[in-house]
Every structure is written in C-alpha cells, then in structure tokens.
C-alpha cells in the first residue's frame with residue numbers, strides 16, 4: 148500500500164497556504180496518498196481532536212501533520228498530544244519529543260527543519276564539534292530541538308531569543324543558524340570572517356510574494372565561507388525531510404526494514420535546492 152499523509156490546516160495563513168500547496172505537490176509527484184483537512188478559523192478544539200482521532204484509526208494514513216501555527220484559541224499542546232505517536236511525522240507529540248531529547252539523532256523521527264539543517268551540515272561536511280554555534284530562536288519545532296541535537300554533536304551552543312542581544316553572540320560564532328523569522332535581523336557586518344551561516348528564517352514581504360531570510364544576505368556574502376539563501380535554502384529541504392519521516396513511519400507500520408539507500412534515493416527526487 149502507498150504511504151498516506153494527512154494534513155490538517157486551520158484558517159488561511161498565507162504562508163501555511165504556500166507550504167501546504169508545496170507538500171501536496173510533492174505528494175502528487177511521488178504518488179503519495181494524501182488528504183487535506185482544511186478547516187475554517189472558527190473550528191473548535193473538540194472538532195480538531197475528533198478529526199485527529201479518526202485519522203489515528205485510519206489504515207490508509209501513515210503520517211499526520213498539523214500545520215502550524217494554529218489560531219490562538221486552539222491548544223497546540225493538547226492537539227499535538229492527540230496524534231498517535233507512530234503517525235507523528237513532525238515529532239510534536241510529547242512522547243516523541245521526549246524520545247528525541249533522550250536519543251538524539253538515533254531517534255526514529257527528527258523534526259523536519261532540524262533534520263534539514265543537519266542534512267546541510269553533513270553534505271557540506273561542516274563539523275560542529277567544539278565550534279561556537281549560535282542558534283537564534285528557541286521554538287519547539289525548530290530552535291530548541293536543533294540546539295539539543297547540535298549539543299549532542301559536541302558543539303558549543305549558544306541559544307539567542309527575544310530577550311537576548313544577538314550581535315555579540317553572532318560576532319563570536321563559527322557557525323550561525325538563524326531561526327527567528329525576523330527580516331534581516333542579523334547584520335552582515337556582525338558575522339566573523341570565514342563563518343558558516345544557515346538561514347532558516349522566512350519572512351513574507353507584505354503585498355508581494357517575495358520572502359527574505361533572517362540574514363542580510365548580500366552584506367554577509369563577503370564575510371562567510373558558506374551561506375544558505377532564502378528562498379531556495381532550508382525551506383525546500385524541510386519538505387523533503389517530511390517525506391523522509393513519512394517513509395520511515397510507513398516502513399514501520401508495514402513491518403518493513405528501513406532501507407537507507409532507498410530512502411536517500413527517495414530524497415533525491417525532492418531535492419530541488421542548490422547552493
């Protein structure tokens with residue numbers, strides 16, 4: 148049976164509309180069974196929970212993804228914990244998140260964006276061991292788990308957030324990973340010569356369909372030895388990682404042994420990024 152992905156989307160956040168469209172396009176390209184459950188902003192907590200419980204029971208669905216952010220009247224925590232852990236392709240469920248903290252990269256599922264960043268570090272042969280790595284942002288889906296994974300790779304991790312001054316921590320960083328979603332928060336002149344920079348942030352410019360990252364890209368170019376662009380950097384790779392996770396949970400639910408080579412081939416399909 149084909150892998151099946153269910154996406155739950157609430158409201159019409161313009162970014163979510165774009166991301167969901169991309170995920171569905173990739174499902175179609177790769178012949179992945181998919182269902183989009185798109186609800187109006189007014190949906191109640193109970194209705195979402197009911198939908199998740201139905202999907203938890205549904206044999207044709209291997210992975211369930213709740214597109215974030217959710218409107219403020221819904222409890223993300225409670226909703227996340229309704230997802231059957233074996234179908235949780237984003238590592239949102241408390242039990243999966245706890246396992247991630249315990250097992251690091253040996254965990255079954257690594258959330259998609261941190262997995263994309265680790266993939267970039269690996270393919271670019273960037274060794275974080277004993278390096279000053281400054282992570283900007285501490286979200287549950289990105290900054291926080293990523294920082295833990297880097298720590299387990301023996302990086303010296305500094306986590307910046309809304310209550311931190313960023314400049315001094317960027318200045319000392321060998322590697323900067325910015326996941327804030329604040330347009331050009333990191334000034335090119337702050338970056339150490341030869342540093343490596345991964346830009347995870349995405350900000351939409353109102354009234355256009357343009358997006359920009361957290362880093363002053365043009366100014367950073369003369370300083371860095373490596374930088375990922377926005378668009379065309381971490382974003383598309385995040386979607387590839389979703390499919391990697393879906394493939395994993397599908398193998399597990401069908402009692403198949405995971406074939407990593409095959410998995411990497413699957414991933415090649417989806418890789419439309421270029422640095």
Ligand SMILES: Nc1nc(=O)c2c([nH]1)NC[C@@H]1CN(c3ccc(C(=O)N[C@@H](CCC(=O)O)C(=O)O)cc3)C=[N+]21
Nearest residue numbers: 165166213214215216237259358378379380382383385
């Ligand atoms: N439960 C959940 N899981 C997620 O994985 C998740 C989420 N919620 N909420 C939002 C973030 C963000 N995210 C992206 C997906 C694709 C691009 C992507 O394809 N970006 C393109 C262009 C996109 C555009 O044109 O807007 C690029 O950067 O080049 C970016 C970001 C997944 N997220």
